[in-house]
Amino acid sequence: MKVVIAVDSFKGSLSSLKAGEAIKKGILMADSKAEVVVSPMADGGEGTVEALIHALNGEKKAVSVNGPLMMPVLAEYTVFPYNGNDHVFIESAASSGLTLVPEEKRTPMETNTFGLGEQIKHAIHGGYRHFILSLGGSATNDGGVGMLQALGWEFFDRAGELISNNGNPLLHVASMSGENVMGELKECTFTIASDVMNPFYGPEGAAYVFAKQKGASNDDIDQLDQDLRMFAGILHVETGVNVQAVLGAGAAGGLGGAMVACLHAEMKSGAEIMIEMTGLSDKIKWADLVITGEGSLDEQSLMGKVPVTVAKYAKTHGKPIIGLAGRIDTKLDKINEYLDAIFSIQTQCRTLEEAMLEKVTVQQLEVTAGQVLRACMLAIPK
Structure with a gap:
């Protein structure tokens, strides 16, 4: 399976590059033969x-x-x-x-x-x-x-x-x-x-x-x-x-x-500029699956943020797209118009301070990405 990872930073926890590498590790743990490209994203601000x-x-x-x-x-x-x-x-x-x-x-x-x-x-x-x-x-x-x-x-x-x-x-x-x-x-x-x-x-x-x-x-x-x-x-x-x-x-x-x-x-748009300059559109064309995300996926994500902007390109090319986030809004109807599915990376109860620790966020991304890929492999041909 060919996977492109294009996430924004998980603010207060991980840069977009580190978050992408953690997701890549989780994917390879689930499927060592997967071809994975990490394309760090940002919207013109941090990262x-x-x-x-x-x-x-x-x-x-x-x-x-x-x-x-x-x-x-x-x-x-x-x-x-x-x-x-x-x-x-x-x-x-x-x-x-x-x-x-x-x-x-x-x-x-x-x-x-x-x-x-x-x-x-x-x-x-x-x-x-x-x-x-x-x-x-x-x-x-x-x-x-x-x-x-x-x-x-x-x-x-x-x-x-x-x-x-x-x-x-x-x-x-x-x-x-x-x-x-x-x-x-x-x-x-x-x-x-x-x-x-x-x-x-x-x-x-x-x-x-x-x-x-x-x-x-x-x-x-x-x-x-x-x-x-x-x-x-x-x-x-x-x-x-x-x-x-x-x-x-x-x-x-x-x-x-x-x-x-x-x-x-x-x-x-800052996110549009980054997509253009990093050649993300061509990477998405190549991929079987696109993974995006940021620290919090909510209504603010609809305002030109990375995940929804990346999702629009994935939809243009007919590619399935999954969102990962430290926090997700319970009102997902509008976001799901762009992303096929959204998953919180939280696997157990923690304080906010604990959940945002770099080592914890890395581990959570690895585990969640691996589980997401396992599910996707059932539906997407390798």
């Missing part, structure tokens, strides 16, 4: 770098940039070959993430994305021209102004004074200029890996939906939303792009909108 390095021989690079509070941080990005060109994958959280800000200092009124722009600039100076930018886990709500400042855009307040890159520059923007933007940006392509569909501003926008978890007060949120609304108008005049009409423009505090308007970025 994406490891998956790219594994599948495409990616290489990590590090650069010192400014963090959300304009204090130095060492941020990594990954370079990998794809379609004849080197591509750069940057997680915005590496330079602008919430985890980089001490809890007592968290407020989007004082944080910015300048460091992300510095990462992009460093990669451009290194000769790279193709970028995939992952949005998620940000500490910021600056509409991407900080990132744009690092790339040469200039922003001015109502008095016509140049705005500095300290604090949240969005709060002061009244106009902008692209006169001194890096010329190399015209040679670059940018793809955004994000499954967030929120607009730039408004009740479902960047400020009202995400700013509170970044430390904003209700008054802060009102102000941030007003400033995003004003900045959207400025972007429309300067670039011709109505960011409010762009699905996902509110991702990472408005970074998505700034990237689409000023970097001409294309917004795509």
